[in-house]
Amino acid sequence: MTDTTLSPGPARRWLRRLGGADAPPAKRVQFDRPLTPWLFLAPQLAVVVIFFYWPSVQAVTSSFYLEDPFGFGASFVGLDNYRDTLAAREYRGIALFTAGFAAVVTALALGLGLLLAVKADKVIRGAGAYKTALISVYAIAPPVAALIGMMLFDMHVGPFTQAAAFFGYDLKVGINYWDTAFAMVLIAVWKQIPYNFIFFLSGLQSVPVSVREAALIDARSGWRRFWDVTLPLLAPTAFFLLIINVTYALFDTFGIIDVIVKDKPANNPMTLVYKVYLDGFKGNDIGGSSAQSVILMVLVAALTVVQFRFLERRVHYG
Structure with missing residues (x-):
C-alpha cells in the first residue's frame, strides 16, 4: 500500500497557503525610524489640510464677520449672516430648486445609465463600438458639455428649439425660467450617464453565469429575473452611485450652470453652490457667501449620514 502522507515540507507549504494554525505569522512591514511612515503620508495630508480643512476653517470664521469687499477690515456680527441668509425668500427658493434639481438629475442619470447597461450587456456583435460610444461622453468637461447643449438650445438655429417650435412651443433657454431649468437637467443628465453606465455594466458582467442560468429556470419573465x-x-x-450622483448634482454641475446662466442669473434658476459663488465673487459679500457655504456643508453632511444610516441597511454585500 502506497503511503500518501505528505512530507513535512509540502504539508507546511499547504498550511501556509490555507492559513493553517502551523503557518508562520504574516510579516509586518517595519520601518527603521518612526517618522518614516509620516513622511510617506505627508504629501496627501498636506493636500487635505491645504485644500479642505484650511478653507473650511476660513469659511466658518468669515461667516461671523461682515467684511469689507476691498479687504480693509471686518466687523464681528455673530449669527446675522446666517439669519439674513435663511430669512431671504430668494435663498429659500434657490434651496427648493436645488433639492428638486438634484433629485431629478440623480433619478434620471441612474435610471438611464442602468437601462443602457442592461441593453449593452446583451449586445454580442459590435459591443466594443457600442460601449465606446456611450462612454466617450464622460471625457467631455462640464463647461464644454454646457456649450454643446447651448448650441442645441440656441433660439435661432438650435435643433431642439426648432423641434419645439414644430410642436407649437416657443423654447427660450436663458430667458424663460422653466425652459432654462429643463436645459440644465437635460445637459447634466447627459453628462453623468456614462459614469453610471460604466459601473452598472461592470456590476452586471460580474454576476455569475450559474446565477443567471438558475434565474432563467425559476422565472420566465425577464423583468422578474431582473427585479428579483x-x-x-x-x-x-x-x-455607491447614489452618493456619487447626489454629490455631482449638488457640486459638479457648477460648470454647466455657469455657462447657461452667465451674465443673466436674475432671470434663471441656479443651485446653492452657484449662489455661493455669485454672492462671494460677484457681489463681494464674503460673510454672507461664507455663511451659505457652511449651511450647504452641513446639509450635505446630514444627507450623507441619512444615506448611510438608513439606505445602507437595505444593501446586502454578497
Missing part, C-alpha cells in the same frame, strides 16, 4: 435576482446583486453598486 439582478437588481439585488447590483445594490452595492447602486448605493
